[in-house]
Amino acid sequence: AQSVTQLDSQVPVFEEAPVELRCNYSSSVSVYLFWYVQYPNQGLQLLLKYLSGSTLVESINGFEAEFNKSQTSFHLRKPSVHISDTAEYFCAVKSSTPETSYDKVIFGPGTSLSVIP
Amino acid sequence: EADIYQTPRYLVIGTGKKITLECSQTMGHDKMYWYQQDPGMELHLIHYSYGVNSTEKGDLSSESTVSRIRTEHFPLTLESARPSHTSQYLCASRTGTTNEKLFFGSGTQLSVL
Numbered sequence: 498a499q500s501v502t503q504l505d506s507q508v509p510v511f512e513e514a515p516v517e518l519r520c521n522y523s524s525s526v527s528v529y530l531f532w533y534v535q536y537p538n539q540g541l542q543l544l545l546k547y548l549s550g551s552t553l554v555e556s557i558n559g560f561e562a563e564f565n566k567s568q569t570s571f572h573l574r575k576p577s578v579h580i581s582d583t584a585e586y587f588c589a590v591k592s593s594t595p596e597t598s599y600d601k602v603i604f605g606p607g608t609s610l611s612v613i614p
Numbered sequence: 615e616a617d618i619y620q621t622p623r624y625l626v627i628g629t630g631k632k633i634t635l636e637c638s639q640t641m642g643h644d645k646m647y648w649y650q651q652d653p654g655m656e657l658h659l660i661h662y663s664y665g666v667n668s669t670e671k672g673d674l675s676s677e678s679t680v681s682r683i684r685t686e687h688f689p690l691t692l693e694s695a696r697p698s699h700t701s702q703y704l705c706a707s708r709t710g711t712t713n714e715k716l717f718f719g720s721g722t723q724l725s726v727l
Contacts, residue, residue, distance in 0.1 A: 533657065542657075
């Protein structure tokens with residue numbers, strides 16, 4: 498069975514400071530990895546994903562995440578946060594093996610990022 | 615631990631059938647959502663509700679309909695299923711407070727043959 502752990506439920510950080518949101522997963526098979534973001538009063542949207550290839554993936558708004566297979570981690574980072582980054586961030590994992598193609602996406606519990614002016 | 619339930623977890627049906635995907639939560643949350651997961655694995659919001667008798671269409675156009683007669687119940691209905699409806703459907707809920715965490719159900723994997 499797969500699971501996703503996000504150790505920090507809330508992360509307050511000052512504007513323009515760097516931030517790292519941690520995500521660890523457990524799985525006995527190969528996986529795809531995702532970060533979703535939910536801005537206040539909005540629905541969920543995909544921030545970035547790792548499917549294959551380069552272990553470092555980037556989003557259009559300055560976030561990046563690195564897939565570390567040995568540590569089973571997919572931490573999200575941004576070197577300088579903005580007030581508009583205040584949101585809930587969800588890490589998610591899905592099996593990538595063909596025989597489990599219908600497995601659901603497993604979401605972590607979420608991390609609430611609050612950017613302080 | 616979140617108490618939001620979706621049934622069935624898997625459903626395989628033939629074209630033209632009417633189906634209802636159930637979603638219930640026992641947390642008293644006002645806001646509930648239905649997401650559809652496309653083959654590219656992104657989640658798309660198809661319906662949401664801010665409370666009883668309140669339902670709105672989401673970002674992705676969908677032929678499904680929803681109802682919110684009771685706070686805890688937010689079923690999704692397809693009057694006539696087609697193969698293009700094959701997808702995973704995720705239900706979620708949260709309180710009405712800004713920045714409150716979103717709780718997800720376990721999802722329903724729908725396959726229309």
